[in-house]
Amino acid sequence: MSAYQNLHSAFRKIAYYQHCLTILEWDQEVMMPGGGAEERANAIAEMSALEHSAMNQPEIQTWLDVCAEADLTADEAANVREMRRAWQNSNLMPEELVREQAVANALCQQQWTTLRPQNDWAGFSTSFTRVVELAREQARIRQQALNTPTPYDAMLGLYSCGDSASLIDETFAQLKAILPEMINTVCERQNKTTRVNVRGEFPVAQQQQLSHNIAATLGFDFNAGRLDISAHPFSTGNPGDQRITTRYRTDDFLDALFGTVHETGHASYEAGLPKAWRGQPLGLARNMSIHESQSLFFEKHIGTTDAFCALLAKQVQTLFSADVSLSADELKQAVCWVEPGLIRVSADELSYPLHIIVRHEIESALINGDMEVSDIPDAWNQKMQQYLGLNTQGNNKDGCMQDVHWPSGAFGYFPSYTLGAVNAAQLRAAMETKIGDLNALIAANEIAQITQWLHDNIWQWGSRLESQELMQRATGKPTNAAALITHFERQYGL
């Protein structure tokens, strides 16, 4: 076998191990009774170790080096590029540091679960300081090996490879410059209107039917996927088998429903990846910023059109009891209501980027060594005041302690949420110049045209192009905040 063939079959095997892990973890969140927890945790650890050692067998490096000189097709060369990337991510770190991080991050995340509700920053910061120290070491090693401009850039590569810190800074600067005022304008205007009450009693069975119908309308194929319930909505799966979850509150149907719409976006991307490259790194989704652009395209673009709200109003009328009657306009008002608050996960579309910018500014300074853990609460409060006019002094549980990302060591993840929003708006603008107005297409029952465009321009490419090449090809330019700003202006009549 050639070096390329060896790599091909080694990565195919690794993908089967990942298939097992995907199902073990999905089952753990969605199906497994509590009694199975201990044995399952051990089985997952065993499979992860197996995957790790398959990726770190010494032959991989040899084969990668031979392939660098080999005569490969462009697709094969791109596959090798992605193999090397995956191999580096797994292989760069000394085993000792990997183990230390696993222990420190697990401990900190575990303490966070109890210390956050107690608002105990002092207790938390001890174990969190260790997490940051080790993450800085990780960033330093990655920076040296990958030759990135900053340590933080090296961390970004784990989630949004191809999107540099300078691109993010530029994009976020554009948003920071206009969002605070935009939010004020929208809130002042909202004050003059009456907010419709969309709360009520919504039985879970009907909500499940609603989520099922809407997912199907958006193209989710239930012969190649499932929709289940879990504590936190997520999307996972294997080729031909996408698994999304949501959770239901009986007093509010919009929460679960838009969770489903969001996860359907993620699942559609996965389902549309190139079949010819199944089980190879080239066949995987590009990165988190592109992934989130697909879920946010479904949630924030398709999901907020008049036509989609009309379709939704009809479903709501059929499924829930006669006294629930909401017009398309009323639903749209609820979905687009702007109201700055302390919590990221319940933030509206305009506030959300500012939540991310607070986190990005702090975590990049932290990783680059320009800020210490003890500075975080004040920095957080100061930035929240400045961007959203909200005070978090003494309220760290709803401030810098609110997210699981940092205690679990995931520095560099946050920007992908807002890069996703930016990419989604940019893709919508490009799509509309090609196939026409999104709202009109949905009104004309042509959602399939929309998903076809996304398939042709994003999904079918897998990891063939770098993220900015992909955006350039699909939209004519790299990631840029202009389209998102235009979208906000149009959405809120500014």
Add this chain to the structure above:
Amino acid sequence: MSAYQNLHSAFRKIAYYQHCLTILEWDQEVMMPGGGAEERANAIAEMSALEHSAMNQPEIQTWLDVCAEADLTADEAANVREMRRAWQNSNLMPEELVREQAVANALCQQQWTTLRPQNDWAGFSTSFTRVVELAREQARIRQQALNTPTPYDAMLGLYSCGDSASLIDETFAQLKAILPEMINTVCERQNKTTRVNVRGEFPVAQQQQLSHNIAATLGFDFNAGRLDISAHPFSTGNPGDQRITTRYRTDDFLDALFGTVHETGHASYEAGLPKAWRGQPLGLARNMSIHESQSLFFEKHIGTTDAFCALLAKQVQTLFSADVSLSADELKQAVCWVEPGLIRVSADELSYPLHIIVRHEIESALINGDMEVSDIPDAWNQKMQQYLGLNTQGNNKDGCMQDVHWPSGAFGYFPSYTLGAVNAAQLRAAMETKIGDLNALIAANEIAQITQWLHDNIWQWGSRLESQELMQRATGKPTNAAALITHFERQYGL
């Protein structure tokens, strides 16, 4: 590490691979959408190969040989005995034959799915002849290595290790001598009574509730297990996480319900295995004859008592619509009705052993080379006539082609069903001398005493004892048909 410690950790690892396979296969039957089939089949094949190569690494044999001379505790020595057994089952066969069998059995089983409904014996027998040839080769190799009296004995060891062909022949001879006449007597008496109609309209949701309640009553712990729906009822799982399934027909609730009772017996055995030996061969269930004795104890002993039928009648009254009203006596009549028929899986308790004896006599002759494939249809018809008074001439689809076992190469499996019935009755008799009448215990709400006795005498032993040592210890004698015959006499007032 000592050789024993090396074996301990190698088998612990193999158990984690089996954990993955268990969940991949459960998910495939119960949860997976059709689109995932191809990738899942490949992932399962990959994991099976991994398990196989972990079992066949050359060090295993060395460690086993060192352990044969080592100073081990009795438990450790028994664990090594079971390790060697598992290793031999996996290792005895030449890779080439394993591969050939995998292909031939899969092909024959696949053809069987379409040729059985067409009653096409001629088409079927071509690929089936190859299956038999390879199974004979397998039996010959196993016989030589394990030094068993006959080739068929060597096949039995795969499913009911410790139960010899001569023990089976003796047991079956006792049953064959009395059952045909017993069935005649019971049927004649039944002719003089009116058969109660238990068919009706039973919505699936209520049937699920009924199955759930009854499983819980029998001690199934839903914090350490699940009950789901699948095409064929089965029981599987991992430590702390037992998974049983059933299927629902809306015109008959007894079918699904007694399926659940049966699978709850299997699951209770698994849940009661010794926790200290989790992940080691010593911690596994003894063999199929013991396993089936537990499911049949639940189904045929607990399930047919007056007290259980009374408990059931109450549940039926609460759960189904008012016009379904069945007394305990009526339920018992339905559950114990005797009516010889062509199909094994729907056979009553008295006919069932005769179905097994037909198969056992044919498959043992086939594997030992005393019968050829072309002889099967006539032999089947002749034996069905003789034992059950039924004709299968020209009706092979409901005769010798009805089971999946033979086309899939599982020769030697059938006897465990009837050995299980024999063991169950023998365990009941022994239990009743210790803790009193089964019916009285259930009437007194003391099912926990019954399961405690099974736990102490069967479940907690795992594979510590050989099957006949286990029966001897629990009942004072090896497997013997006397108790089952007594049970039949009592059950049918003979």
